[in-house]
Each structure stands twice: as structure tokens, then as C-alpha cells.
Amino acid sequence: MTTTQSRPTATATATATTSEAATEATSAKVHLSPEQLKAFGEELDAIRQHVLDTLGEDDAAYIRDIVKKQRAFEVAGRALMYLPPAWPLAVASLSISKILDNMEIGHNVMHGQYDWMGDPGLSSRMFEWDTVCPSEQWKYSHNYIHHTFTNILGKDRDIGYGILRMDEDQKWRPYYLGNPVYAFLLMVFFEWGVALHDLEVENIVSGKRSLEDNKPLYPGLLRKIRRQALKDYVLFPALTGPLFPLTFAGNAVANLVRNVWTFNIIFCGHFPAGVETFTEDECRDGENGEETRGHWYYRQVLGSANISGGPLFHIMSGNLSHQIEHHLFPDLPAKRYPEIAPQIRDICERYGLPYNTGPLHKQVGSVFKKICRLALPSRSEQPAAKRAPEEQVAAA
Amino acid sequence: MSITQTILRSRAVAALTSPHGVDRYLEIIDPMWSVHEVRGRVVDVRRETGGDAPVATITLQPTTGWRGHRAGQYVQVGVDLPGSRRTTRCFTISSAASAPGEPITLTVRSNVGERGLDSVSRYLVEDARPGTVVHLSQAEGGFCLDESPATPTNNHLLFITGGSGITPAMSMVRTLLRDGYDGRAGRKVTFLHYARTAEDQIFAEELARIAEDDNDVTVHLRHGDGESDSRFSEFELRRLVPTYRDTDTWACGPAPMLALVEEAYAGTGRLRTETFKIAGVVPSGAAEGDVAFSRSGEQAPNSGASLLEQAEALGLKPEFGCRMGICFSCTATKSSGTVRNVLTGEESSLPDEQVRICVNAPVGDCVVDL
Numbered sequence: 146m147t148t149t150q151s152r153p154t155a156t157a158t159a160t161a162t163t164s165e166a167a168t169e170a171t172s173a174k175v176h177l178s179p180e181q182l183k184a185f186g187e188e189l190d191a192i193r194q195h196v197l198d199t200l201g202e203d204d205a206a207y208i209r210d211i212v213k214k215q216r217a218f219e220v221a222g223r224a225l226m227y228l229p230p231a232w233p234l235a236v237a238s239l240s241i242s243k244i245l246d247n248m249e250i251g252h253n254v255m256h257g258q259y260d261w262m263g264d265p266g267l268s269s270r271m272f273e274w275d276t277v278c279p280s281e282q283w284k285y286s287h288n289y290i291h292h293t294f295t296n297i298l299g300k301d302r303d304i305g306y307g308i309l310r311m312d313e314d315q316k317w318r319p320y321y322l323g324n325p326v327y328a329f330l331l332m333v334f335f336e337w338g339v340a341l342h343d344l345e346v347e348n349i350v351s352g353k354r355s356l357e358d359n360k361p362l363y364p365g366l367l368r369k370i371r372r373q374a375l376k377d378y379v380l381f382p383a384l385t386g387p388l389f390p391l392t393f394a395g396n397a398v399a400n401l402v403r404n405v406w407t408f409n410i411i412f413c414g415h416f417p418a419g420v421e422t423f424t425e426d427e428c429r430d431g432e433n434g435e436e437t438r439g440h441w442y443y444r445q446v447l448g449s450a451n452i453s454g455g456p457l458f459h460i461m462s463g464n465l466s467h468q469i470e471h472h473l474f475p476d477l478p479a480k481r482y483p484e485i486a487p488q489i490r491d492i493c494e495r496y497g498l499p500y501n502t503g504p505l506h507k508q509v510g511s512v513f514k515k516i517c518r519l520a521l522p523s524r525s526e527q528p529a530a531k532r533a534p535e536e537q538v539a540a541a
Numbered sequence: 542m543s544i545t546q547t548i549l550r551s552r553a554v555a556a557l558t559s560p561h562g563v564d565r566y567l568e569i570i571d572p573m574w575s576v577h578e579v580r581g582r583v584v585d586v587r588r589e590t591g592g593d594a595p596v597a598t599i600t601l602q603p604t605t606g607w608r609g610h611r612a613g614q615y616v617q618v619g620v621d622l623p624g625s626r627r628t629t630r631c632f633t634i635s636s637a638a639s640a641p642g643e644p645i646t647l648t649v650r651s652n653v654g655e656r657g658l659d660s661v662s663r664y665l666v667e668d669a670r671p672g673t674v675v676h677l678s679q680a681e682g683g684f685c686l687d688e689s690p691a692t693p694t695n696n697h698l699l700f701i702t703g704g705s706g707i708t709p710a711m712s713m714v715r716t717l718l719r720d721g722y723d724g725r726a727g728r729k730v731t732f733l734h735y736a737r738t739a740e741d742q743i744f745a746e747e748l749a750r751i752a753e754d755d756n757d758v759t760v761h762l763r764h765g766d767g768e769s770d771s772r773f774s775e776f777e778l779r780r781l782v783p784t785y786r787d788t789d790t791w792a793c794g795p796a797p798m799l800a801l802v803e804e805a806y807a808g809t810g811r812l813r814t815e816t817f818k819i820a821g822v823v824p825s826g827a828a829e830g831d832v833a834f835s836r837s838g839e840q841a842p843n844s845g846a847s848l849l850e851q852a853e854a855l856g857l858k859p860e861f862g863c864r865m866g867i868c869f870s871c872t873a874t875k876s877s878g879t880v881r882n883v884l885t886g887e888e889s890s891l892p893d894e895q896v897r898i899c900v901n902a903p904v905g906d907c908v909v910d911l
Contacts (some may be wrong), residue, residue, distance in 0.1 A: 190884075194885060197885065200624070201624040201625060202624065202625050204625070205621075205625030206625075212565075212569075213569055216565070216566055216569055217569075220566070255870040256869070257872075260869070260872075260895065261626065262625050262626060262627060263619070263627030263628060263629070264627050266565060266620075269869050269872075270869075270872065270895075274560065275559070275560060275561075284868075284869070284870070285862070285870070288862065288863075288868040288869060288870065289862030289863055289866070289868040289870050292863070292867055292868060293862065293863040293865070293867065339905060369560075372556065372559045372560065373559070373560075375556055375559075376556060376557060376559050376717035380553070381557065384557075438865075441865070445665055460547075475867050476866075476867060476869070489667055520787055
């Protein structure tokens, strides 16, 4: 863990001393007129309202059923550890449990998708998930920062997570030669990366945040880490007596499987080729210098990518395979995303907006290519780097 | 407590079932197995009165986590109303003080919810059947009998109640008679109750029996005739209990009645009161009334802006994030009043409701726990 952590520190030092270079928009974004944006926003609002009006028993039954299955997989996984020949089955079962807990249940519940049910077990305020990141801290960086400022350079800390170069507009530095290595490490230790993400190490090094600001976060973080480690690496292994090492390894593998899976799904959400980033200036289209709702929707569509697949795949990805729908309506139950996807796609077509989707292998391949390509300076980088540093991105 | 219970409540089990807790696993097998969260299984529903707003007494067997209650306390009851919306309301426990794990009764009047929607009380009175499981809190509230029924004293106790407000007093009188010596309350007790009509009188038979028995309790029932209500008056109270201003008194009922009682007791320090919260519905779209923030004690005329903006205008610094209703950072409890969601136009008047204050504006008087 220390290795992954020390790298962002180095990155962030560099960020502090060199402001990001300005680059012209590298892609040709489809532009909509203010009137089009307004109409576009209204069409989406109507879809949202329709879903809100029909929330009810089916949605409740669905999520309760998923919770039941997740708990069953978890209990089965823990129990099968007592049967050494069933070890692979135990690991598979526990991995599924952790993936369901983190994605279709945890991520979505913490978005407030089921708050309308009034069930404390499914409330965004109360839910805690089976990973080392405390839900309270994740909700801040994810629900607020990432979902509000999606793909705005300098604002959305999920662009490269402070350690990777995931966009042409992030200025190249020799550090980024290690891009694929950092990405690989982040994948392996993903839950730790998510937990430490909230400490904003890159912002501390650049001076935008002080160590003092992090102090209130430590107790919660340490408590959560202690609980997760105690359960997976001490208590459950100890309960299996002589099988301690096997159970220990099994739990570690289940956490690893979950890390690799969630990393891949999540990286397909915003990083495949064709996904756009925005500058803060672009997002001041309203009269008062604020972003209009229509533009916010427009940015969510252009800044997200879907993954196509079957119903089981969608459940196992927490419906983040419907990243576009999720970013438009983060607080609608994820089960509804597949239902509304054709309507969203139709609207996008009518407004000439790209609807970025593809099978998992294609999207992962595209992300992987981007990680490798951006390890090297872009062709346009040389002249861009010589240009006077521009304020807007760095000042964000 | 059985050994299983002790184990299930242990820190070791808590560590093993982290982060969800053992109840989240037990409830999948049987919701009544929960060891931390309290639930109650309906074992009996008995109609007390009929009519448009019938009253029923519901007997609940709580889970082992129930810590018991003192006479006069209430409990929060959560039920899943149609549409899978769990709704929670407070009800006074009508049975005598309970020990941990003992059954309790609630005596509930079926009120139709706002705009004709379903309500918890209607569900309990008309839909609950033996076997139904409801969600409970522990007993709460300080409107309690603070004397030991087991020790006779010379203290005169007076209960003044109106309508459904009879339930806490009933629990206290039942406790005195049950735990006192030889079926007596062991002190002079006066019970003065006002009901809309004789048909609306809850616990009529039991009260008649209490009135008849030689048990130190005097019962005065006042009924309206359906056209004019029988109202509390200081004059009548003075006639029934001349020394009322020196008598420990518990009063519970509708707000107008309590106002009169409080006036009669002004400056005595002998009166304890409890009232109910009722959802008031204000005509749509009106930006009138006052907005109050209960924790900070700030209050101002409603400007029609979002609750977040109005709180900030008063110098409060509530937590917030996106300010557009997506991140749920600013969610706060609206204790009473109606709010309108500025994105959808939807209005809601439920008391003690979680609202995102950045996208909800008050319609009329509104109280938020900030």
C-alpha cells in the first residue's frame, strides 16, 4: 500500500510547481444552442418524473431480493471456507457477495436511490459497505464532487484519481511514463485507493489543502480499516482453526477479485475513447454565470460511457454499465436504468449527441489503450507545453 | 436473557457481521429474531369504537431487545404503507408499565392521512392482523408517572385528558391499580376525561368498572352531544378538585384544550402536559407563514426560497453539497409543515420527514431540525 500511496505524492508535487498547459479542445464536441439545451433538459426531466411517479413495490422488492441474495452469498462463502476442497467455490461466493454489496447495493443505496422507502437498512444516511472506505467520506467525494462536477478538469478528482493521466488536457510529465503501472497497482489495491482518495493527497502537496483538513477524516478511516481487516484477516480465518492460512488467503482473493472487477467497470464509465472533458468556462452557460440544467445533463451524457451486456452483467456491475443514465439521474433506482436507456438513446440521437456504449472488452480495451497512450506525451504536447501556462485549469 | 441472545449481542458477533450488523442477517430468516432493532408482532387487534374514525387496541409482542416502558411513555411505530413507503409515527402505550420483553398495547384512532393517503394509524386499526410485524423504537418521552405505585402516599394525583389523549393517563392508572396494594391505587386519584360523544369514549367499560370499584380512583367523564363539544373549564375543575392548583396533574389532549388547562395552572408548577403533532396542510404554492430552525432557535417569515437559502440568510451554516438535489449532503429532518420540491413541484406535509433542503421550499409554516 505504501508504494501506491507514495506515487501520488510525487505526482502532486509536480502539479504544484507547473500549472496545467492550455490546449485547444482536442475533439469536436457537438454543440447545442441554449434553446436546444433547454428542450433537451425538459425531455430528460420528463423521463425522470415518470420514473419518480412509478416508484413502488417492484423497486422495493427488487432491492430487498438483491440484499437477500448478497447475504446468502456471504454466509455461503464464509461457511464453505471450512471445506478445503470447496475453497474456489467459497472465494467465488464471497467475491460475488462483496461485488453485490459494493455495487448494486452499496453504491446505489448511498446515492439515496432507495431513501423514499424509509427503510433504515436501505437509507443513504445509514448504509455502510463492505470495503475499507467509510461511506461518509465516499459520499462526499463521489456524490458531491464527482457527480456534480463530472469531467470538469481541475474540479472532478475522479479524472485519473490524482495519480493517472487520463485526459489529453492533463499536461504530460515524465512521471506519467509509469501510467500503466500506476493503473495496474490502483486496480489491485482499488478499495484502498478509493479510501485514500478522500485525503486528496495531490491537493495537499499542491498546497490547496492542508494536513489539518485531513485530521477529522483519520478516526473514521482508521476505524473502518480496523473493522474490515479484523473481520477478513483475523476473526474469520481464526474461526476456521487450522485452516487459518487458507481462509486468510481466500478472503484476500475475494477482496482482490472485487477490486479488479470494480476497477474495470468504473474505469469504463468515464475513460473510454470519445468521452469528453470540460473546462469550467464551458460550464457557465447560464445567465448568471452558472450552469443550466440542460447543460448539466448534456455534460453528463458526453462525459459518460455505457457497457453493453445481459441482465446479469448489469446487476453485477451495479448497473454502472448504464453510466450515462446513472449520471443523468443518480438518485433513481439503478434497476430503472435499463428501462429508460432506449428513451435516453433516442433523445441523444435526435439531438445529435454521441451515446457512447460498447461491450466490456471493447470499452476496457479502449481504456487500456488510453492509459498506455497517455503515458507518452501527446503529439500536440510539444507546442502546447511551450505556450504560456493558462490559469483556468490550474486555478480550479 | 438466553445464552443465544448474549452471543448474538456480543462484540465478537458485531465484529463478524460488520459493517451491516447481526440484525441484517437475522431479519432475512425472521424479522422477529432481531436482537438490536426492536420490532413487534401483532398478537391481537380489538375494536374499541366504530364510526368514521374507529379506535382499536393493538397488542404487540416486542422482540427481546425491548427494554420495557414507564407508564405514560410513547413508542415510534414504523409500517410499510402501500408503495413500500415505511412511515413512522408515535403512539402512546396504553398498557400498564412493561418490563423488558413484555407485551404492550397501543390504542389508536384511525385517521385518514393527508390528501386521503394511507396513514400509519389507519393501517394499524384496519389492516393489521395477528402476525403482522411492525418496527418499533424503544419507549420514549418524559410524560410519566413518577411515583412508585407500590408505596401508598397521601399525594393526590389528577389526570385531565381529551380524546385520544386518554391513553397515557390510562397507562398510569392501570399501572397504579396493577402494582398497588390489594387492587387499590394507594392514593387519591381523580381522572377527568372529555370525549366528543359517548360513542367516541375509549375504554368505556373499563372506566366504568374502575369508577365502580373501591380503589381510590374517581372517574369523571364529560361527553358532548355531537353538536356542541363538552369543553374543559377552570370553573368545573375547581368544583371537582378545589385544591387542583396544589395537586400534581398530568394533562394530555388537543392543543386548544391544553391551552385552557395551562391557563388554569399558570404559575403553579404542578402541571405536566403532552400534546400531539398533526400534519397541517397549506394551500398549494403559497409562500406564507414562518420558517423555524428548531436546533438553532432561528425563525423568519417564509421568503419562498429553498430551506437551505433561508437557513443561510439567517446566518446558519447547514451542510450542503451540489445545491441541486443530487448528492443528498444537505438532507435534514423537517419536523412539521409542508414543503414543495422546486424541481418537481411535488408537495409533502408528512411530519418528521427527511428532505433535501437545497431543493425544497416551505409552503406556509415549516419547522426544520437545523
